[in-house]
Amino acid sequence: MESNLEVAMRTLTRKGAATRQRILEGAAAHIRENGVVATTLDDVLARTATSKSQLFHYFPGGREELLLAVARFEADRVLEDQRPQLGDLTSWPAWRSWRDKVVDRYQRQGRLCPLNSVTSHLGNGTPGSQAVVTELMHRWQTEIATGVRHMQDTGEIDPGLDPDRAAAALLAGIQGGVLIQMSTGQTIHLEAALDMGIAHLRASRLPVA
Amino acid sequence: MESNLEVAMRTLTRKGAATRQRILEGAAAHIRENGVVATTLDDVLARTATSKSQLFHYFPGGREELLLAVARFEADRVLEDQRPQLGDLTSWPAWRSWRDKVVDRYQRQGRLCPLNSVTSHLGNGTPGSQAVVTELMHRWQTEIATGVRHMQDTGEIDPGLDPDRAAAALLAGIQGGVLIQMSTGQTIHLEAALDMGIAHLRASRLPVA
DNA sequence: CACAAAATGGACTGTCAAGTCCAAAGACGA
DNA sequence: TCGTCTTTGGACTTGACAGTCCATTTTGTG
Incomplete structure (x- = not known):
């Protein structure tokens, strides 16, 4: 069309x-x-x-093109707002610091999630919209996974753990936490998800005893 | 107004x-x-x-009232579609079975999430919309927490773990996994989040060695 | 400077969808 | 069966908003 x-x-x-x-x-x-x-x-x-x-x-392209451009714009902000912590997940305090930044960012943002709003308006299936979100998620997950790998290298995380899968789970927790916060106003879910995710990473170091 | x-x-x-x-x-x-x-x-x-x-x-109330009614309608379906597993989280196989059901349900549903779609259209702040989502999340989380408590009673989960917080984290993972699936089509995140959440529950039973 | 391409103003059109209204048909209790 | 309340049909009104068009001004360049 x-x-x-x-x-x-x-x-x-x-x-x-x-x-x-x-x-x-x-x-x-x-x-x-x-x-x-x-x-x-x-x-x-x-x-x-x-x-x-x-x-x-x-x-x-009118409204549609503008909306898509806004989506890209916002998608970029998302990761930028997590700098520099996101790129430096090299110690447990660093993870903690990142966690706090994420919570803080979304707490500030309040009830409106521009990106979700825009993409769900464009329709999730729209090629353009899908591309933007998919790329964002991919980059985000990759950066987390990099952090996990680094911790594996320093022996702080069990090397047997799949970094990508762990990152995927953590990312899902963040997304869901934010989503819930949008609707309910509560920030507990986001915090709980992050804490559990990180706790799970830490716990992995201590095998079945 | x-x-x-x-x-x-x-x-x-x-x-x-x-x-x-x-x-x-x-x-x-x-x-x-x-x-x-x-x-x-x-x-x-x-x-x-x-x-x-x-x-x-x-x-x-016209369109708005209809949309809200649809939101309620869909919110009910969400939990019903997880029966009977959701109400019977009393053993590890049961948890596994529930996990599979959730994944399956959202896999079938495909790219459109009616509830998210509707509420984000109504505006997340709308009292009606907020009420529907908040109540759904609350009920959902409560049912999961009940399962956790049950497992604590039977000694399969560390009693020191906060059931509500664990349930909140798990719920966030589900929501995020679904959200990501909507946009990217991938179901990995949902699975990873569920698996990690449950794994974390199981692991809790084995304290710091 | 002169000319071509880019930038701007803003009126105008067309469409589309929400919501209103009134009159007609049907259900139900007394 | 009668009268009233509910249900239904569908034309009509209204408003809003995306997108078009052309005339005018500005910018950059040879």
Whole structure:
């Protein structure tokens, strides 16, 4: 039905690039504050002091393309917000510190999860949406797994444990914890999931006694 | 702004009740197949062979009230679909059997999660939506915790472990696993999370050696 | 400077879907 | 059976919002 989203955009003036960015960030901000459903193109225009022709100039695919761009934008933030801890899971205190950062990040974020919001609006099956989420999850899981491997190298985690599977489980716990927090407002689940995940890693070092 | 959703509906003929139910189930089915975004009231009407006046007669709050009703409907299904295993977590094989059932259920369900879809459309903060999800999570977690306690009674799980917290972590893992499955299609995360959660319960029985 | 390409303003259109209304048909108790 | 309350049909209104179009201004370049 549509295939020429994400088209050429051959030349972009400095000014043009700035405008595009302004629209993108404005849209992201508005969505973060109001949710996708309550975000119309006109809202974005008003907020960013741009006109319709500009929006469609930089996002020829219209609303859908803009939403997808926002999804990418937010997906990047997710991992960045966990730096530098996420990239440095090299000791138990470091894991703890990362855990705290994650909890804190999502506590601040409150009830709206822009990424989930956007992708579930685009439809989870949409190729673009799926690609963004899949890549995010993959990168996230990889970084965790790297941390696990490092701890295995230093002998702090049982070498017999599958790092990728452990990372997958931990990641699932985080996602679920955040999801529950969105709906219920409680942050316990996220904390419990992280704690249990990490505890399990630690415990693995002490085999069946 | 609105407060009289879920109003009186004083008398309901047998016929009326049937119609109401037909609309509700038709809406749920359509949403399960197409997602909320792609579900208009007219779609539901066409599918259930009813007229607009009927829909607004039985759901005076219109779309919003209907969506909320669907959310409740789906929330009930979630736990029912885990019976009888969920209510009988009394041995390790039983836990395993439950795990398989959960994985199977969500594997069948595919990419659309009606409940998440609906609530995220209603807006996670909506009192009605929040109530439905919160209650579901609470009941779910309670049932898991009951299972944990039972295993503690029979000495198969360390009595020092907090059943509610363990259940919260496990629940988070499930939610996250499902969420990831929705977006990526992969079922590994759900399985890994369940397995790790249960493994952690089992491992607790063998204290620090 | 001059010209081509890019950026911008904003009115206009078309569609689509939620919700209203009233009149007609059917159910049910007295 | 009668009268009332419920149920139903479906046309109509209303509003909102995505997307189009063209005229105008600005920018960059040879």
